[in-house]
Amino acid sequence: MKRVDMTNVQESGEFKSVTPGAYICKICAVEDVPEKEYLKVSYDIAAGEFAGYYTETRKAHPDWAWSGAYVKSYKTKALPMLKRFCSAVSKSNGSYIFDAGAINSDEQTLVGKKIGLVLGDEEYYSNSGELRTRLYVAREFPIDQVAAQKIPATKKVDSGKPAPKTVTGSEGFMQVSGGDEGVPF
Numbered sequence: 001m002k003r004v005d006m007t008n009v010q011e012s013g014e015f016k017s018v019t020p021g022a023y024i025c026k027i028c029a030v031e032d033v034p035e036k037e038y039l040k041v042s043y044d045i046a047a048g049e050f051a052g053y054y055t056e057t058r059k060a061h062p063d064w065a066w067s068g069a070y071v072k073s074y075k076t077k078a079l080p081m082l083k084r085f086c087s088a089v090s091k092s093n094g095s096y097i098f099d100a101g102a103i104n105s106d107e108q109t110l111v112g113k114k115i116g117l118v119l120g121d122e123e124y125y126s127n128s129g130e131l132r133t134r135l136y137v138a139r140e141f142p143i144d145q146v147a148a149q150k151i152p153a154t155k156k157v158d159s160g161k162p163a164p165k166t167v168t169g170s171e172g173f174m175q176v177s178g179g180d181e182g183v184p185f
Contacts, residue, residue, distance in 0.1 A: 018050045018119065018135060022149035025117045027089075028055065028068070030107045039107055042069040046114060070137045074100060084140055089115050091142035116141040122155035131157065 029042040044054040054068025061067065072078075072085050082100060090097050092114045098104050120138040123131060138152050 088140035
């Protein structure tokens with residue numbers, strides 16, 4: 001093992017995770033990704049037990065770029081979901097309007113605005129093939145409707161699909177099989 005300096009490192013303690021639920025959130029940052037036609041929306045919980053959770057997580061782990069973030073696509077097929085997002089933000093912030101079109105399409109005006117988010121659990125396979133759960137944004141809603149929100153059941157992985165397998169060779173590299181095309185570079 002390489003030598004490391006832990007002189008100023010604080011030992012980790014208990015880690016409290018956000019639980020599935022309906023939350024009043026604040027939009028912290030918005031990044032337009034035009035080549036993929038989506039907005040990356042970073043948010044944080046604005047009130048209650050988990051207020052500030054994602055801001056603190058991003059400070060402690062700057063490489064966790066997707067902690068407290070999700071995608072809002074503006075591809076044609078996704079426009080109904082984008083409209084729900086726009087409506088939830090507009091209804092949550094008084095006379096503010098974001099319609100992604102004629103009135104206001106400046107995504108940077110979303111920063112600092114409130115929105116209601118339902119966070120649910122979903123299962124996934126980690127890179128090592130282990131079954132885990134993570135939070136995802138199930139839906140948006142106006143913040144005055146927080147009490148009326150139903151929390152979805154955990155989204156399960158497709159039980160018909162086997163877990164991804166990771167096979168390594170004797171040197172620790174993944175074995176790749178099939179195809180005699182050769183290396184493409």
